[in-house]
Amino acid sequence: MIRNWIQRITLTDVIVWGVGILILTGVVWGSIVTLGIGKYSTATWIDLTISGLALGGVYALIALGYTLVYGILRMINFAHSEVFMSGPFTATFAAQALIAIGWWNRYPWLSLLIVMAVAAAVSSSIAILLERVAYRPLRGAPRLVPLITAIGASFFLQYTFRGLYGSGLKAYPEMEIFKGVWMLGSVRIFKTQAAAIVGAIVMMLILYGIVQYTKLGKAMRSVSEDKEVAALMGINVDRVITSTFALGGASAGVAGILYLLLFPVANFFMGFFPGLKAFTAAVLGGIGNVPGAFLGAMVLGLLESIGPNLFLDGLGVPAAGQLKDAIAFTILVFILIFRPSGILGERLTQTKA
Amino acid sequence: MSLLEVENIHTYYGNIQALRGVSLKVEKGEIVTLIGANGAGKTTTLRTISGLLKPREGHVKLEGEDLASYMAHEIVYKGVAMVPEGRGVFARLTVMENLEMGAFSLSNKEQINRNLERVFTLFPRLKERRAQVAGTLSGGEQQMLATGRALMASPSVLLMDEPSMGLAPVLVEVIFDTIQQINREGVTILLVEQNALMALGVAHRGYVLQTGEIVLSDSAEKLRKDPTVQKAYLGME
Numbered sequence: 168m169i170r171n172w173i174q175r176i177t178l179t180d181v182i183v184w185g186v187g188i189l190i191l192t193g194v195v196w197g198s199i200v201t202l203g204i205g206k207y208s209t210a211t212w213i214d215l216t217i218s219g220l221a222l223g224g225v226y227a228l229i230a231l232g233y234t235l236v237y238g239i240l241r242m243i244n245f246a247h248s249e250v251f252m253s254g255p256f257t258a259t260f261a262a263q264a265l266i267a268i269g270w271w272n273r274y275p276w277l278s279l280l281i282v283m284a285v286a287a288a289v290s291s292s293i294a295i296l297l298e299r300v301a302y303r304p305l306r307g308a309p310r311l312v313p314l315i316t317a318i319g320a321s322f323f324l325q326y327t328f329r330g331l332y333g334s335g336l337k338a339y340p341e342m343e344i345f346k347g348v349w350m351l352g353s354v355r356i357f358k359t360q361a362a363a364i365v366g367a368i369v370m371m372l373i374l375y376g377i378v379q380y381t382k383l384g385k386a387m388r389s390v391s392e393d394k395e396v397a398a399l400m401g402i403n404v405d406r407v408i409t410s411t412f413a414l415g416g417a418s419a420g421v422a423g424i425l426y427l428l429l430f431p432v433a434n435f436f437m438g439f440f441p442g443l444k445a446f447t448a449a450v451l452g453g454i455g456n457v458p459g460a461f462l463g464a465m466v467l468g469l470l471e472s473i474g475p476n477l478f479l480d481g482l483g484v485p486a487a488g489q490l491k492d493a494i495a496f497t498i499l500v501f502i503l504i505f506r507p508s509g510i511l512g513e514r515l516t517q518t519k520a
Numbered sequence: 521m522s523l524l525e526v527e528n529i530h531t532y533y534g535n536i537q538a539l540r541g542v543s544l545k546v547e548k549g550e551i552v553t554l555i556g557a558n559g560a561g562k563t564t565t566l567r568t569i570s571g572l573l574k575p576r577e578g579h580v581k582l583e584g585e586d587l588a589s590y591m592a593h594e595i596v597y598k599g600v601a602m603v604p605e606g607r608g609v610f611a612r613l614t615v616m617e618n619l620e621m622g623a624f625s626l627s628n629k630e631q632i633n634r635n636l637e638r639v640f641t642l643f644p645r646l647k648e649r650r651a652q653v654a655g656t657l658s659g660g661e662q663q664m665l666a667t668g669r670a671l672m673a674s675p676s677v678l679l680m681d682e683p684s685m686g687l688a689p690v691l692v693e694v695i696f697d698t699i700q701q702i703n704r705e706g707v708t709i710l711l712v713e714q715n716a717l718m719a720l721g722v723a724h725r726g727y728v729l730q731t732g733e734i735v736l737s738d739s740a741e742k743l744r745k746d747p748t749v750q751k752a753y754l755g756m757e
């Protein structure tokens with residue numbers, strides 16, 4: 168038994184585990200050093216936690232698109248980052264128009280609802296179009312084929328939007344109501360961050376409710392288990408797939424507006440990093456699993472926000488804050504190696520076709 | 521005009537021909553069984569009727585209407601429901617959700633509730649287990665669920681693919697009793713079985729399928745007495 172087990176260990180395993188243990192030790196050591204010297208105040212940690220939660224909320228809404236589509240088609244929609252970009256990028260024009268007619272600060276909630284609706288509608292349409300044009304004709308093709316198409320579609324969308332709106336940065340105007348901070352006791356929270364957290368939670372609950380309790384949601388889950396049997400129930404499988412893309416797109420669109428509240432500039436490339444991180448979050452939580460996407464996104468948001476100060480700093484890494492993106496990708500690589508099933512989900516590598 | 525009429529269908533998987541001109545009829549109110557050995561094409565016949573496969577030649581007609589232009593999910597709305605081979609319950613959905621999906625084609629709430637009552641009367645076990653995730657049900661319970669789920673659609677024709685597969689003899693008896701019960705309640709049934717003895721026991725008529733062709737058809741009683749059937753499918757010498 169044990170002999171067998173030892174024989175199966177390869178050099179790669181040893182190296183991989185070695186690196187894993189090294190990184191883990193580094194993280195623990197760095198954290199101890201940082202906390203030991205007491206370099207940061209409690210207030211700083213709280214600030215970082217809050218911004219991590221806000222970021223996590225945004226990632227969660229994007230991650231949902233990856234997870235829903237994967238659940239139904241066993242396919243990773245790598246163009247989802249562009250679905251995310253298209254809505255909010257377009258919504259900056261709606262915001263400008265609302266400023267021009269003087270609504271932006273006179274009716275801020277209505278204006279916010281309008282830009283969210285615009286972003287959701289555009290992202291959703293792009294997602295539907297993507298499925299129709301790029302993925303549907305390839306259904307039944309080997310799994311690598313739609314993956315390559317997705318990457319192609321991703322570039323196509325980036326450059327289409329660059330052509331449409333230009334390559335420069337488009338500012339997302341600030342709203343008076345979101346300026347400044349709220350104090351919750353002694354905890355200081357930026358209003359934009361509070362809005363992002365609340366918005367993400369509300370949207371997440373709505374989406375979870377749809378998937379869990381509506382006829383469409385149950386049909387989606389049925390299709391995700393068995394398309395043929397779903398058809399035998401009278402479910403129009405193609406329509407359910409379209410709805411899934413639409414739902415994921417809308418969620419990404421809303422996420423985009425929340426993202427612009429936090430980082431108020433849009434451009435054609437804005438989808439890349441959040442998209443990749445949301446994908447990491449989806450895999451971390453267990454791809455195909457809705458609560459998992461939420462959990463994974465929150466963990467990733469927190470790690471990315473707190474991590475640089477907590478353990479990179481303690482290890483004496485210079486300019487730790489700039490390495491936050493590296494944290495996400497290190498995590499991605501390591502979950503894919505050690506636990507492809509993520510925290511809650513099924514295995515990414517060996518699922519039924 | 522028969523309720524269900526299959527006329528000379530030829531169905532292929534890619535280039536492999538699985539059905540070579542199968543014809544059969546099911547009259548309203550009947551239980552008709554389709555028996556045959558492994559690989560004879562029984563499942564393929566049912567899948568062609570339900571629209572999951574399209575025949576390259578021939579027609580499937582429901583009350584005289586050709587179903588060729590309808591997709592599988594549309595055929596459900598015409599009144600054809602299927603209990604697929606291997607049951608095909610949605611393992612991660614609850615029993616109740618599975619049944620709700622069975623009624624996907626219906627929009628009348630009262631009708632859905634009536635059907636649910638009927639299924640729960642037929643299978644009290646499902647009522648007890650309605651909150652349970654279907655993947656954790658026993659094989660027999662899953663068969664009940666698959667059958668109940670199909671009945672939720674208020675079908676006029678029920679296609680059943682080997683409902684006795686993998687069940688203990690006692691449960692097989694129960695399932696066949698239920699099939700007769702469902703039929704008495706007015707549902708026409710096309711029953712695919714390898715358990716020819718049991719199938720011919722409940723059916724009115726039967727067809728024997730061999731390598732994609734119907735080789736025999738008669739009343740169930742006559743088929744039971746047919747020497748070739750006895751030898752090949754009833755295990756008698």
Ligand SMILES: Nc1ncnc2c1ncn2[C@@H]1O[C@H](COP(=O)(O)OP(=O)(O)OP(=O)(O)O)[C@@H](O)[C@H]1O
Pocket residue numbers: 533536537538556557558559560561562563564565605714
């Ligand atoms: N997906 C498929 N691709 C290719 N050939 C198939 C496929 N499914 C079935 N066949 C072939 O078609 C023929 C008929 O198969 P079918 O499943 O209809 O038989 P069956 O009578 O239902 O058998 P069983 O009693 O084992 O369920 C067989 O020769 C089988 O190998």
Ligand SMILES: [Mg+2]
Pocket residue numbers: 562563564605681
């Ligand atoms: Mg079969």
